[in-house]
Amino acid sequence: MTSHPGDHAHIQALMPWVLNGQADATQQAEVAQHxxxxxxxxxxxARQRQLQAALQxxxxxxPDAERGLDRLMQRIELASAAPAPAPAxxxxxxxxxxxxxxxxxxxxxxxxxxxxxxxxxxxxxxxxYRLLSQAVPLVKAQLRVLPAPQLSLxxxxxxxxxxxxxxxxxxxxxxAYALGTTTPKVDMPALLARLRSRADxxxxxxxxxxxx
Amino acid sequence: xxxxxxxxxxxxxxxxAMAGGDRQAxxxxxxxxxxxxxxxxxxxxxxxxxMDEIINDCFWIAWQKAGSFRGDSRVSTWIIGIAYRCGxxxxxxxxxxxxxxxxxxxxxxxxxxxxxxxxxxxxxxxxLDKGLQRLTWDQRVVVELVYAGGHSLDEVAAITxxxxxxxxxxxxxxxxxxxxxxxxxxxxxxxxxxxxx
Numbered sequence: 001m002t003s004h005p006g007d008h009a010h011i012q013a014l015m016p017w018v019l020n021g022q023a024d025a026t027q028q029a030e031v032a033q034h035x036x037x038x039x040x041x042x043x044x045x046a047r048q049r050q051l052q053a054a055l056q057x058x059x060x061x062x063p064d065a066e067r068g069l070d071r072l073m074q075r076i077e078l079a080s081a082a083p084a085p086a087p088a089x090x091x092x093x094x095x096x097x098x099x100x101x102x103x104x105x106x107x108x109x110x111x112x113x114x115x116x117x118x119x120x121x122x123x124x125x126x127x128x129y130r131l132l133s134q135a136v137p138l139v140k141a142q143l144r145v146l147p148a149p150q151l152s153l154x155x156x157x158x159x160x161x162x163x164x165x166x167x168x169x170x171x172x173x174x175x176a177y178a179l180g181t182t183t184p185k186v187d188m189p190a191l192l193a194r195l196r197s198r199a200d201x202x203x204x205x206x207x208x209x210x211x212x
Numbered sequence: 213x214x215x216x217x218x219x220x221x222x223x224x225x226x227x228x229a230m231a232g233g234d235r236q237a238x239x240x241x242x243x244x245x246x247x248x249x250x251x252x253x254x255x256x257x258x259x260x261x262x263m264d265e266i267i268n269d270c271f272w273i274a275w276q277k278a279g280s281f282r283g284d285s286r287v288s289t290w291i292i293g294i295a296y297r298c299g300x301x302x303x304x305x306x307x308x309x310x311x312x313x314x315x316x317x318x319x320x321x322x323x324x325x326x327x328x329x330x331x332x333x334x335x336x337x338x339x340l341d342k343g344l345q346r347l348t349w350d351q352r353v354v355v356e357l358v359y360a361g362g363h364s365l366d367e368v369a370a371i372t373x374x375x376x377x378x379x380x381x382x383x384x385x386x387x388x389x390x391x392x393x394x395x396x397x398x399x400x401x402x403x404x405x406x407x408x409x
Contacts, residue, residue: 016383020362026324048359051390054340055360056335058247059254065246069239072268076235076275138280189305208272 002160008034010039015048075205078144081172118208141168142188145195146176155200163191178207218244223287231279245288250296251360255344256299266302270295285370289363291372298355343390351386354379357403386405 011034017023018031035042147156160166163181170177181191186205195204223244229237244375246267271296281290332388344352350372357363357371 012387013384014378016358016387017364020358022362047391048387049353050336050341051340052359054336055356056251057337057340058252059263060337061258061260062247062250062254063260063267066268068246068264072242072271072275073235075272076238076269087299125254147402165276191274208269 008038011035011038012044015045019048019052068109076177076205077204078146078172078174078205081174081176081193087124087195090168139166139168141207142186143195144170144176144178144203144205145176145201145209148200148202151200163194176203182200220286224283224368227274227278227281227287230275230318231281231372235270238271238275241274242267245291248288248361251291252295252356253299255356256303256349258287262302262306266295266298271301273298283354285367289367289370290380291362292357292363293373296371347386350374350381351382351389354382355386355390358383 011031014023014027014031018028021033031045035045035156048100109198151159160179165187166181168178168180192206195201225242225277226241230241249270250263250265253266270291274291279289285293305407344355353372354368357368358365363371365376365379365390368374370381372379374382
């Protein structure tokens, strides 16, 4: 598109900016002057004005603002009470590595705690023995879940087992857990949908990998 | 619903308060931007649940990064840029089908007052739906940001991270498609009827 002042194409390309208020005074005058003697461009201007009016109709099927805000506040509340990741943390790579370290520490701590507090209760499945010095498989915290008070321990354990989830950290002050899945390629949206459909889980949030 | 540009100083003060952990400031900013983000995101998806999720992610990030906002752009540009990236991420995760086309929405809620009568609004919305369906999603985004959002070309470039030349071209082709596809619809409501090819 080659355009010179006074060209129809040039004038029509200026129209969006005249309509949205971004055109400067010179451009506005240029368009007005051209429109005064060009019916075709007047028609184009009317069409673009029509487009602008149509685009400013309120969005159909918009979600409810207050409910959305409640969810956001819950998410923030949960994050501030849970061990990771902290809001207002530094850049992403630093946070990721710090998170990994924190999680590794949590898992290691759990292993030690189990060994110290309940040695007799610990049965390795299939009679396999795992030495404490052996590496503990790391499960990454992927979601945060707040069980409802009515959820029994047995139901909680059954849920974790059936969804192949493990507790990575928690419960925090609010009673929320950070969970990770042991399934290598989990369908996270489907998992979230299943968990969110349960009445006995009050909140299910993915642990975001931060900004896109 | 026309979006009167918000005073940027007000938004900057809210961000500063948010950086200090002020949740009331976050709520104020959230409520102020919710209608605008809904309208913007409606060019990407018709699913209210997805819009809700994208807006949640957007403000989650804004909350975390409020302290790192340096005023290189207007706050509105910054927030819509975050929403844009969250939107693309969410839609790609959903398989990207929403990015290709928008299904006509039969169950659209009746809009509020801009045009005189509901009939006129319905007609205008139908006209728009038919036109926008023929645009690619990135053309729809530019059209929305320019005509409805009132953004400058540089701001659209900051939001979409696309070169200005590319955006000019998208806008040009969008205008051309709309003109070629919508003459008879526009002709019904415009004083002059363009000759049909």
